[in-house]
Amino acid sequence: MTHRKPWVIVRATIATVATIITGTTITTASMLSRQAPAASQESKTAASESSSTTKGKRSHANELLIRGTVFNEHGLSMHGVKLRAQRANAKKPYWETYTNFRGEFAVRVPKGSDYQIAAEMKGFATQSQAVNGKDGAAEEKVIFHMEPVKGGKP
Numbered sequence: 001m002t003h004r005k006p007w008v009i010v011r012a013t014i015a016t017v018a019t020i021i022t023g024t025t026i027t028t029a030s031m032l033s034r035q036a037p038a039a040s041q042e043s044k045t046a047a048s049e050s051s052s053t054t055k056g057k058r059s060h061a062n063e064l065l066i067r068g069t070v071f072n073e074h075g076l077s078m079h080g081v082k083l084r085a086q087r088a089n090a091k092k093p094y095w096e097t098y099t100n101f102r103g104e105f106a107v108r109v110p111k112g113s114d115y116q117i118a119a120e121m122k123g124f125a126t127q128s129q130a131v132n133g134k135d136g137a138a139e140e141k142v143i144f145h146m147e148p149v150k151g152g153k154p
Contacts, residue, residue, distance in 0.1 A: 060108065064133045067106040068142035070099050070119055077103025078146060081121045088114040088130065109133065119144040 070081045079101045084093035099105045109115055111133050118128035124146040131140050 065139040070144040085117045
């Protein structure tokens with residue numbers, strides 16, 4: 001702080017005090033041109049309004065939310081299970097997700113098709129279930145009960 005010019009310290013102090021008192025930020029340009037801080041605040045508001053109108057809004061109206069839980073053979077939730085979703089007539093999965101620490105998962109898919117969702121984890125048998133995406137529902141609930149592979153390592 002000893003190497004800085006005194007006018008820099010004064011300018012920074014004035015901006016800090018003005019921010020604390022008025023709750024608005026004073027920029028260096030507004031301090032030099034002696035404009036009111038409200039004018040710079042209005043320009044920021046106008047800029048944020050114009051940028052928000054240019055952004056496209058995403059709607060989930062035409063999407064199906066498939067959510068569920070994965071349990072092990074003892075009824076405890078399983079963390080880190082890979083879930084793959086695909087259309088019923090597709091050859092390979094298109095959507096993939098993993099369960100969280102509570103064994104829950106969620107994936108959004110387009111409405112209008114039937115889907116197959118498969119749960120897989122090392123040491124457990126892969127399980128799959130069909131999900132109806134044609135009935136117009138916004139959400140489908142799926143529950144998997146994973147069974148360990150027989151004859152393998154635990």
